[in-house]
Amino acid sequence: MxxxxxxxxxxxxxxxxxxxxxxxxxxxxxxxxxxxxxxxxxxxxxxxxxxxxxxxxxxxxxxxxxxxxxxxxxxxxxxxxMNRMGLSNADMRRVEHQFHQVEGNPDLTRWAELAASVLAQLARNAALVTIPRSDAKTLKQVQLVHINDRSALTVVVMNDGSVRQSVCLLPYASSQEELNSVSAALNAAFVGYVPLEMAVRAHGLNGIAAEVAPQVLGVVSRSGMSGTVSQSGLISMLAQPEFHQSDAARPLMEILEGGALVNELADRIVNRSGVHVIIGSENPLQEMALCSIVTASYTAQGGSYGLLTVVGPTRMQYERTISSVYYVSRLLSSMLHDNNESIRHAESRRFDDTAD
CATH class of the missing domain: 1.10.10.10 (Winged helix-like DNA-binding domain superfamily/Winged helix DNA-binding domain)
Structure with missing residues (x-):
């Protein structure tokens, strides 16, 4: 309190x-x-x-x-x-101008690279942007298998046949019979939906199903990301006095380049909207204890999503960083939606012209 x-x-x-x-x-x-x-x-x-x-x-x-x-x-x-100030009009116009340079480009990698570069410039720290899969997967089945009274194996099957497993922590002792009921509730709520839709439907769950749903969503969410991460601004971050010692910088670089951080973040924010701030020891990885993270998701075609993340010392400019992540996530989602619509219309017109 x-x-x-x-x-x-x-x-x-x-x-x-x-x-x-x-x-x-x-x-x-x-x-x-x-x-x-x-x-x-x-x-x-x-x-x-x-x-x-x-x-x-x-x-x-x-x-x-x-x-x-x-x-x-x-x-x-x-x-x-802190002051609740958004980006200046000049900053917003500059960001919009930069994103307009890739309008009409269907390559999500190019959009992610640009987003990372823009975020790094705005926040003056390291920026990481994950690239959504172009073929968003939906859930086919989830099953909880009893391990002991307080844990279960979560087995997730996606619509393409891929399988993911993870250990799920239970809020209280549960038998396999009870877990079967929980699995049935999760399947009724989630089967046929992509992660962002599942996050909305999770609000209708209750009991153990509501407690374990975020963990299930974390497992599912990782299947919706390509694993490819665009990075920018690492030099700016390492120039901060907190990272002048190599023994502090080296493990941090390994984490940022290895992809472990984005997997941990996907587990945390898949069922939550808005911008999330993680400070120091709140970080999911011990190597990040000197850092703060500001992250949000953005949506692409088919309901797939990616993560926009800024990493810096706990002594970061929180107002500007939070405003930057919020604005870029909203703008990127909106422009990707419009871009996909434009591409579909262009393809439709080309098909009609060919048919004529």
Missing amino acids: EKQLTDRSKQVLKLVIEEYIAAARPVGSEVLREKYKLAVSSATLRAEMAELERQGYLEHRHTSGGRVPSESGYRLFVENL
């Missing part, structure tokens, strides 16, 4: 975080008072910052230095304190 903070404490925390994001240096009371013309004494600011540290929102890494945000501080900032 969020600890109660006074309005002044929230203002101080917001300023500390914004200053640390901008300068990458621990923030002291004198810096805040002088730079932001605060009408309080340095002693009052030190007391406020000490209380924010006591409550877990700030950290004091060196006795003589200033303070830096903790993960809890960043989380409160993202959810309640």
Whole structure:
């Protein structure tokens, strides 16, 4: 539960975080008072910052230095304190102009490469964009097989005959007979649908079926991605002071280049809309503990989907990054839909001309 903070404490925390994001240096009371013309004494600011540290929102890494945000501080900032500003009109016009350059191109790889490049430029960090499969798969059958009281093997069969398996954690002890009923409920809700449609239909489930549906959706979602990832902005990200040491950068690079991150993210966001922010130790992979991730899905033809993801240090520009991911995901989905319609109409006209 969020600890109660006074309005002044929230203002101080917001300023500390914004200053640390901008300068990458621990923030002291004198810096805040002088730079932001605060009408309080340095002693009052030190007391406020000490209380924010006591409550877990700030950290004091060196006795003589200033303070830096903790993960809890960043989380409160993202959810309640940061400015809710979209991209500027100039940024939006520039992004739209760049995407118009690939209109009429049916190659999703080209769209993903452009999206990664645009996101990296906007967020000034690393951007990863997965490429949806052009042939979106639908679910043919799902079966939960009892392993022990709190886990089951999830066996997913897609309409093309491909099979995926994963261990599913159960909310409470369940027998195989109960799992058969859960499987029946999942099949009734999901068979014949693509992942994004399944995510909507999952809201009608209840009991164990509702609890395990996100895990089933995660298994299904990975069959809808090609596994190909377009990347951009890695150099910008590694130029951040957090990654100057090679022992911090090397495992992160391996994760970003290996594809493990996007698989983990697919499990997390397949049944959730909007932009998602994952901070520090909230990350699904231990190697990402120094990073924050901002991610959202976009849709392509046939209900298939891909992921747009920005990766950077926890000291990232959250307002701009969230706005960028949101805008590009919406624009990309809209333009891919329009692009597919235009291509279909062109093909139809060409067929009609040939028939004549």
